[in-house]
Amino acid sequence: MPTDPGIRRLALGTLLAAFPGSTPPGWALDLLAEGLAGHTLFGRNVDHPDQVAATTAALRDARPEVLIAIDEEGGDVTRLAHATGSPYPGNAALGAVHDVALTERVYHAIGNDLMAVGVNVNLAPTVDVNTADDNPIIGTRAFGADPTRVAAHAAAAVTGLQTAGVAACAKHFPGHGATVADSHLELPTVDVPVELLRERDLPPFAAVVAAGTRAIMTAHIRVPALTGDDPATFSPAVLDDLLRGEYGFTGVVLTDALEMKGAAVAAGGIGPGAVRALAAGADLLCIGAQVDAELVEQVVAEITAALRDGRLDLARVEQAAERTAALAAWTRAAAPVRAAGTDLGYAAARRAxxxxxxxxxxxxxxxxxxxxxxxxxxxxxxxxxxxxxxxxxxxxxxxxxxxxxxxxxxxxxxxxxxxxxxxxxxxxxxxxxxxxxxxxxxxxxxxxxxxxxxxxxxxxxxxxxxxxxxxxxxxxxxxxxxx
The missing domain is CATH 3.40.50.1700 (Glycoside hydrolase family 3 C-terminal domain)
Known part of the structure; x- marks a missing residue:
């Protein structure tokens, strides 16, 4: 067993935190220096491009291998353009146009925008197959309701982002498109046979794995045939057996925000949720948006305690930290391809x-x-x-x-x-x-x-x-x- 500082650094290396304001507070930088994997940026961290670039530069000064993530899906979910709305159409529009080369170009342009301000992980694309018209959380974030079409555009989106030098994180495994509840607020249930998941929800994930996506995000949804009463985020059958075993994914498994009710209530809190997610096979834990130093310390303490009392195996946490470090190394070594600035987003929206x-x-x-x-x-x-x-x-x-x-x-x-x-x-x-x-x-x-x-x-x-x-x-x- 490592010394206490070693355990602490190991735990920090599996966490993706966040902070308020347009300038990183001292604690956010100090945690990076101690080994925190990275931070997620939200709209409240974004004023204008120069400010975001200064923020990411400060984070990188604290830890050169930092992961800086953001939800920049285009369409209805944007952080860089939260004050005006995105200059790009979202997935539903791109799916309606059904030009996979266009989808790749749009996501490449989004990747260029992110690289320009120092962001290296995009928590996108959403590759859920939106089969429920009343889905309250996916909807226009999906490329459509047809698995084959969604799979083709999902792969193109991953390629577009990653050729721009930004790691893609496809979401939400094993598929949030058939839900009629919002996992931010409760634990949705998709009570279908596993074979239907393979036919309807999983083809896009197979496509992004084949396209080389560097990360895949878990869904806080319950699939009784696979997860029992728990969300997929806490299910070894989903993360280890299905995603890694059956689909051959070797990259980083990243959780959706552990502060969301779909995870936090099921686990009895964010700290216990972090332990359960790691034990199930997750590598990088998104704590959430409402994060401060105290919360990070609580999560670290929970992981450390779990390593000592046997709820977590040391080798599992080391594996998670190694995968996260490998993702950071990929972002530093990426050789981005730049694209000329165009009116691409508006032209694509008109076609939809x-x-x-x-x-x-x-x-x-x-x-x-x-x-x-x-x-x-x-x-x-x-x-x-x-x-x-x-x-x-x-x-x-x-x-x-x-x-x-x-x-x-x-x-x-x-x-x-x-x-x-x-x-x-x-x-x-x-x-x-x-x-x-x-x-x-x-x-x-x-x-x-x-x-x-x-x-x-x-x-x-x-x-x-x-x-x-x-x-x-x-x-x-x-x-x-x-x-």
Whole structure:
């Protein structure tokens, strides 16, 4: 057994922490010097590119082999562009276009953006197969509902990122696309036979393994046939037998945030969750977003205690730390390929727009954006047509609190464009749309996951497959409402 400092350094080498603010606090740097594997950056750490570059430089000064991770999926999940919305469409739009070369170029561009500010691990792409229209957490983050299509784009995304010199982390194994619950808030259950997982959810993971992804993130979901009552993050059958044994993955298994209810409640806390994840076969533990020095020390103490009392095997933790160190070595040795800056994201978003019905006679309408809450994964990122409109009047309303007759009066004879996300499940959304469309010219712009619902009586139904800045611009252009 190593000396106490050796145990501490070993435990730290399996942890991905986080910190508040745009400048790393002293404790975040001190922990890196002691062996902490790295930090994840969130929107609250991002003000502007020069500031992010200075932040990552400070982290790298503390530990040259630091892992600096971020959730930069494009589309609805962005950290670098959280103040404006991403200039790239997300996976659903790329899947709708179905040009795998385009997907590779978009992800290569995202990788270039990350490299420019010193980030070396992207917690992307999301490769879940979104088979549930009411999935509250995946939706437009997925390339689609067809396993073959998702697999092709997943591999292209990994290639694009990693040729830019940024390690890809495909997520969420063994597949979060069939859930109708959010693992940030509870433990979702996917109660299906393992064979259905192999046919429906697992092909994209086989594809990213073949493409050489450096990391794969676990899902805090329960699959009774594999995991019993536990989440996949704590399941040796999922992480060791399935991912490593059957699919041959040799890279880093990275957990989704252990502060999420899907893991923390099941384990009885973040520290116990860290121990269970390591024992199951995880290598790098994402503690979460709300992290301070005290929490990191609690997790280290729990891992250290588990090594002493036999809950954790020393060789397992050494293996995890070695894999994490190998990932850091890969990021330092990567020879990135640069791509010329283009208007790639907006061009891709335009290709994804689908119009059902007719936009003739739209003229200068009243644009009405229907409020929808953001998921924890998305955060509060601006969305809609607003930044791109050519002076066209726009209102923001809550669907369930809005009187259709008041909107008709406000429109004063103008057509109405209703803009929403996941309108089919927005409280009051379907009723408001169909009430207006019964006696008024209405066009709907759906910027969320497109379900099979189509409102009766609307003149046109426009689908963007996402709500990024690029998607909003593409929709405004399709409606001829840009300057």
């Amino acid at each position: 727009v689908r119009v059902e019905g007719s936009l003739d006679g739209l003229g200068v309408p009243l644009v009405v954006q229907l409020f929808s809450a953001s998921t924890i994964a998305e955060g509060r990122v601006p969305w809609g047509l607003g930044p791109h409109l050519n002076g066209t009047e726009q209102l923001r309303v809550v669907a369930a609190e809005t009187d259709p007759e008041a909107l008709r009066e406000r429109a004063a004879g103008r057509p109405i464009v209703l803009v929403g996300r996941h309108l089919h499940r927005l409280p009051g959304g379907p009723e408001l749309v169909e009430s207006l469309a019964g006696s008024h010219p209405v066009t709907v712009v759906e910027m969320g996951w497109p379900s099979g619902w189509r409102p009766v009586g609307v003149r046109a139904f426009v689908t963007t497959y996402g709500a990024s800045l690029a998607n909003g611009r593409a929709a405004a252009e399709a409606l001829h409402l840009t300057a």
